[in-house]
Amino acid sequence: MSGLNPCNGFSKFDISKIVAFSEMYPDDFNMNDSGCILGELKIFYHSVKEDDRFLNLDGICHLAQVMVETGKNLSFPLFYRILKLALVLPVSTATVERCFSKMKLIKTDLRNRMGDGYLNNAMVCAVEGETFDEVTNEDVMVRFLAMKGRRGEF
Incomplete structure (x- = not known):
């Protein structure tokens, strides 16, 4: 270059x-x-x-x-x-290096047996932290309730 x-x-x-x-x-x-x-x-x-x-x-x-x-x-x-x-x-x-740094923090010796789905979800949350800062607890609850009917009330 x-x-x-x-x-x-x-x-x-x-x-x-x-x-x-x-x-x-x-x-x-x-x-x-x-x-x-x-x-x-x-x-x-x-x-x-x-x-x-x-x-x-x-x-x-x-x-x-x-x-x-x-x-x-x-x-x-x-x-x-x-x-x-x-x-x-x-x-x-730089984006790839940042992702590997985050993965090193998430996948430690204590958490070395986590599945691919859980690791993927944790990585998305860690890498896209600024995006998740904008999501409120109420938004998560509304989304969770809309997924399917529950027996109990929140």
């Missing part, structure tokens, strides 16, 4: 690193795309080096914004797809 850096007039822009990055995701880039990426990157690099709108970029997020504003995302769809993948990747990785 470091090869995508547009800072200092694309001084760290490395086509070989970008091609290697795209090859790590064969589900996102098929064989036809892989053949076209190298050519598209070379054309993109030479076109933005001469464009004043791409001079003072401070990161790949800013590069993506300027690409959309100038319409270059339509001219260079494969590069734009690589750029979007690079922007989304840290967020998805």
